Amino acid sequence: QKEVEQNSGPLSVPEGAIASLNCTYSDRGSQSFFWYRQYSGKSPELIMSIYSNGDKEDGRFTAQLNKASQYVSLLIRDSQPSDSATYLCAGPNFGNEKLTFGTGTRLTIIP
Amino acid sequence: SAVISQKPSRDICQRGTSLTIQCQVDSQVTMMFWYRQQPGQSLTLIATANQGSEATYESGFVIDKFPISRPNLTFSTLTVSNMSPEDSSIYLCSAQGLGQNYGYTFGSGTRLTVV
Numbered sequence: 457q458k459e460v461e462q463n464s465g466p467l468s469v470p471e472g473a474i475a476s477l478n479c480t481y482s483d484r485g486s487q488s489f490f491w492y493r494q495y496s497g498k499s500p501e502l503i504m505s506i507y508s509n510g511d512k513e514d515g516r517f518t519a520q521l522n523k524a525s526q527y528v529s530l531l532i533r534d535s536q537p538s539d540s541a542t543y544l545c546a547g548p549n550f551g552n553e554k555l556t557f558g559t560g561t562r563l564t565i566i567p
Numbered sequence: 568s569a570v571i572s573q574k575p576s577r578d579i580c581q582r583g584t585s586l587t588i589q590c591q592v593d594s595q596v597t598m599m600f601w602y603r604q605q606p607g608q609s610l611t612l613i614a615t616a617n618q619g620s621e622a623t624y625e626s627g628f629v630i631d632k633f634p635i636s637r638p639n640l641t642f643s644t645l646t647v648s649n650m651s652p653e654d655s656s657i658y659l660c661s662a663q664g665l666g667q668n669y670g671y672t673f674g675s676g677t678r679l680t681v682v
Contacts, residue, residue, distance in 0.1 A: 502671065555612070
C-alpha cells in the first residue's frame, strides 16, 4: 500500500468555482504535510504546509488536515486559469524527514 | 525557504557515459534529496544525502549507478552513471530547511535525454 494516496483526477473546474483536492495517508505517525503545485515543464513549488488538525488558510488556498481520518485536502477558492497545474500532496514517511509524494492531480480551470 | 540552484538544466548524452548534476543551496540545510520524475508521473525518491556520511538509497537505486556527494551543508551532486535510454528523465534535488516544519524546496530540475 502506498503511503500517500491521491485522487488522481484529472479534475476540471469552472473559473470562479472551488477546486477540491484530496489525499489519504497510511502512517498515523505522520506529522506534517505539504501541497505542491507543478506547472508543465517546471519543478514543484510549495504552496501550503500543514501540521495541525483543522484548517490553514493562505489567500485563496485552504489546507485541511484530519489526523483521525488520515486525510489531507486542499481547497482553491475563486479558481483562476493560472491555477491549472498538477497538484501533488506529500508527507513524511514513517516518521523520518523524507517526503513521499502522491501521484498528483491534474487540475484544469475552464474559463 | 531555501533557494536551490541546479545545473545543468538539460542535457543530451550518449549511452554509456555519465552526467553529474549539481545543486547549490543558498543556506545551510540539514538534508538534501534527489528525485526522479518520469514524464507525466509523480516524483520518485532516489536517495537522501547527508553531510559527512554516505547517502541513503531507496529500493531500486544503487550507489554504483547514482553516486552522490555531499561535501558540505550547501552543496550536493548526483551522478547518473553508464547511462541508458531508460535513464532519460527529469532529475530534481530538494532540500529541507532547519526545523521540522520548514518547507521543502526544489531545484529547477535537470532534463536528461540519453540517446
